[in-house]
Amino acid sequence: LLRSIRPLIDQKCAESIYNTMIAPIFTYCGTLGLSFPDYRKEMIKNIERRGFKVIGNSSFNPPSVNNLIKRKSCLFVFDCLLNNVCTPFKNYFERLVHSKATRNNGISVKLPKVRLEFGKKSFYYQGAKTFNNLPAELRSLDSRLKFKNKLRDYFS
Secondary structure, three states: HHHHHHOOOOOHHHHHHHHHHHHHHHHHHHHHHHOHHHHHHHHHHHHHHHHHHHHOOOOOOOOHHHHHHHHHHHHHHHHHHHOOOOHHHHHOOEEOOOOOOOOOOOOOOOOOOOOOOHHHHHHHHHHHHHHOOOOOOHOOOOHHHHHHHHHHHHHO
């Protein structure tokens, strides 16, 4: 679609079409993207590169699809921790609290115990792992708005 109409539109319009019509396709079920196999991630990167090539401006630099998926997943984990989600996900993730006074006490998410490789590919595990990989200053925030803004800066 973008390739066929590109000669008829300007740069800003092409960027807007990419951000509103193409990028959401990749991130629609973004939480599933964490567990994609490498060949699928490579396919998405190729489509992403082709879109950038059609737009054709080196100044257009949106976050990668992989970073968009990670950002969306971390935001969902944060919402689960604040109970800002529907009932089935209210206690989906829990903070790791223990008796020792460490820097990560109370700001990390408890990683579920999984025995199989299949379990490590689930969002339940990958989402918690991605959230725990964030810097401590991000994980310790209490405001969704502040978290979302800092998360956008971190993944851009």
